[in-house]
Amino acid sequence: MVKFATNLFFILLVYVFQITFTTASDRANSKLARTNNDDLQTCLSSSLPLPIRTIYPCSTLANQNSSQYQCDHFNVNELSSVRGGRISHFPAVIVYATNSNDVQNVVKCATKLNYIVNTRSGGHSYEGYSLGSTYNNIVINMEAINYIRINQYDGTGIFGAGARIGPIYYRTYQYNYTINAGSCAWMGLAGHALGGGQGFLGRLHGLLSDNILEMKAVNAQGELITINKTHEPELYWALRGAGGGLFVIVTEFKIQLVKSPPLVRRFSSTWYPNATKLVMQQYQSLLFDDKISNFSNNLFLFMRVLKTHVAISILYFGIEFDEFNNTISLLLATLPTPNRTKLYEQDWLTFVYKSSGIADGSGDHQQLLLDRLTYPTYHFKAKHLFYDRPISSHNLDKFIDRLASGDGEITMIFLPWDGYLSTIPVDETAFPHRHFKFGIQFTLYPTDEQHEKEQMNWLNQTHVEISILYFGIEFDEFNKTMSLLLATLPTPNRTDLYEQDWLAFVYKVSGIADGSGDYQQLLLDRLAYPTYHFKAKHLFYDRPISSHNLDKFIDRLASGDGQIGMMFIPWDGYLSTVPVDETAFPHRHFKFGIQFTVSPNDEQHEKQQMNWLNRVYLAVYNDSAKHSYINYIDRDTTLIAMSSEAECIDASLGIQTGNHFSIGVKISQRNITLAS
Missing domain, CATH: 3.40.462.20 (Vanillyl-alcohol Oxidase; Chain A, domain 3)
Incomplete structure (x- = not known):
């Protein structure tokens, strides 16, 4: 067994360097020194079948300089299903792969010519990282590798990496099966599964990554390899929960399916803002006090907190309704009477459809979960934190004050992370967050771009107010240091929290960044640097x-x-x-x-x-x-x-x-x- 504590960094080093730093001695220089992508275009055109779609965006300077091909006027941002990312760079080429062989050929060209390769499954990355994190990279669009094959006899499914969650839900339900995945129907399978894949069935069946039996993947040498418990076991461990795009390019998954619930019963209760603190405290009590509640894994409690109201929903996937009713009684025992309540029952597919955010009132599951090709896009920014203890009364007060002070809408979704997924040993897979009780997803929807900066500051203040005091994410040392810094200080007027690769960081702090994101021009080729009178x-x-x-x-x-x-x-x-x-x-x-x-x-x-x-x-x-x-x-x-x-x-x-x-x-x- 590969152990989490001792082997994670070894695996990161071995496989990250293998996939992204082949011929590392000259990759950085050659990547930055490139003035055009003619060699890449020649290699890809000779390696890929003619029908394969390739786009060389004109927004990339190296494509404008080509003498042998015409660049494409293409909005790269359309590749992201969400508009939360602020990626300022543009790829050299986008390749629409149709099978594993296409991916192999692209990787071979990339290795030969020293290009970074990034893959896009559904474009659901909150920060737009499906477009990569470096200028003039190669993006492989996997959305056409979307086959779905169900084996009803052994309860397994084989899926292309670009398959969307919605069609998978629809196809598996025809055989009374499902996958334990998230609610967003337009998500691509690969990124979701490789990062863990949490959803409403997490307390009952664990994470989606826990049920991955086997993968087919392309390594940095362009070889198609099989990954399972006995073949490439360290990769099998790392790919289940450590995130996508780090080690190899997964093109196919074999997943153990789970039985779809025969019925989903849901109780929802809503309160106005004057009850927000009481409701949040009661939600935490139900999760943390085993004397009050010892929920079965068939139950799933989640909470939404907004400026205008707070709501708790109780989902039940079992058939013993007494357990469901007792949980409702526990929730409401010490709370004011809700301003609104709802109780309804649905079959599993209807529940998925209603929860997906794409329901249009027609009730046509096939159209919206299976056939729909253009999925909705949103302009938003999201953050997330894990918690292993309740938020204190004092900090709830500050949090609610901050929430009320903003002009716009922040949505906070509290999701439980216990149940069956927490019983799996922490070293069983690379997913490191099994010991937490719940997580919060903070989401902001700016009304327009002009309003975005003001609302982002509001989101950061609300987010940092909690993140400083509770250290539930993996960067504990970082968060504890922020806590020490701010523990006795007044509230900051502005906070910023962001991540960058090393070259982007150097570029930003150098004092010569001009907003173009062109590292080559400003760090390598620029001869006349700015002068200052100081x-x-x-x-x-x-x-x-x-x-x-x-x-x-x-x-x-x-x-x-x-x-x-x-x-x-x-x-x-x-x-x-x-x-x-x-x-x-x-x-x-x-x-x-x-x-x-x-x-x-x-x-x-x-x-x-x-x-x-x-x-x-x-x-x-x-x-x-x-x-x-x-x-x-x-x-x-x-x-x-x-x-x-x-x-x-x-x-x-x-x-x-x-x-x-x-x-x-x-x-x-x-x-x-x-x-x-």
Whole structure:
């Protein structure tokens, strides 16, 4: 058995590098240095059958530069089923594969020519990552690999990776089977299943990934391999829950089907906002207090919280209705009378249809679950958190206040993550979240793009209010640090939380990003970099700045006409563990440094702003801060920091030497410092 704690990172390294960094020594340079995609077009046109559709979007600069093919005016964003993503890059080509052989041929061309490959199954990624995360990549559209084959005798199904969840629900139901998947009928199977695949039957049958028996996949060498318990067992472990697109390109799934519920009974109760806190507390009590409730896996309780109302729905997939009725009684026992209640029964397919978000009132399941080719798209932003404990009363108050303060609509869906899926050993698959009790999905629907920034800030404030205090996602250390930071502080006026690959991060913080997302132009080919008129200073600190000096610092900062930027940078961690005499660098024992920067509006204004900068600088200059980073050389430092201990001053460099700065007297200590 592959163990979760010991083998996850090994598998990530082995297979991620295999699929995305083949010939890694020159991939990055060749990818960025490309001025056109002519070689790629030649390789694909000679490898793929003529009917295969390939699109070279004109929005990609390298396609505009081609001399051998015409680029296509194509809206790449239409490939995403949701409009939540803000992906600013565009692919070199989109290939509409029809079978595994097409995928193999594309991968071989990509490996040969050093292109990154990303696959799109249904385009349901909330951030648009089905388009990849890098400029000028290859996107393989899998939606035509959508076959559905049901074996009614052993209760298994074989599905193409591009099959949609809706048609799978419809086809399997004809044999009284189903899959334990999500509610969005237009989702592609591959991304959903490889990331775990949670749905209404999760408490009864576990995750969709738990029922994957076998996969067919293309590796980085373009080989079609079979993956199951006995063949490629480590990949079989990793692909069930660690997410799609990381290791290989899965083209086919064999899945153990489950019996569709004979009947779905649903009770829904709704309250107005004045009862929101009581309802949220009761929902948590039902999930966490085993003395109150010990639900069977046939029950599924979920809650929706909005500004205008809060609602709890109880789903029941069994036939013992006493259990269902008792749960309703437990829910309502200590709550105010709901403003609205509903109780109804449905067969499984009708329930799926009604829950999918595509029901149009016609009741034509076949049209909307099977034949519908154009699925709805939404412009939204979503976040998610896991919880292993209840949200406290105090934080519920803050959360509800934040929710009420926004102009727009945030929807929060609380879903249970216990039941059968939590009984599967954590090292059985790569899915790491089995020990949590519930999760919250935060979703925002901006009314227009102009309104989006304001609403995103509102969503982040509401989301961070909880995420700082409860550390249920996998980045526990990151979240705990945010909690320590904000625990005793006023509410931030703005928060941002985002993820980037390393090159995108470097590009964004470099100061040369122009919004194009063209790393090649700005990081590799650009010869004339921007110049700035500024003055900077620097100080190291081995102790906190005193309250008295902070007061002086803030007063002086506020007194100036212009802008001083101060960047506080930590200087601890691994660099502080290297012995101080290992190299000539003398500042390893400091905790942090401050870089002070002023950018004058014009030369006439410079003297006034320099005086202001020096006054701010001196406010936090004390016995704990008399060292400056040599790379931030400061010619006028010695005018500020001359002391009786200094025996010699080299004013041209600002280097002091003396009993405390031993450049010559104690050269064995290798201690050279800049006076500040």
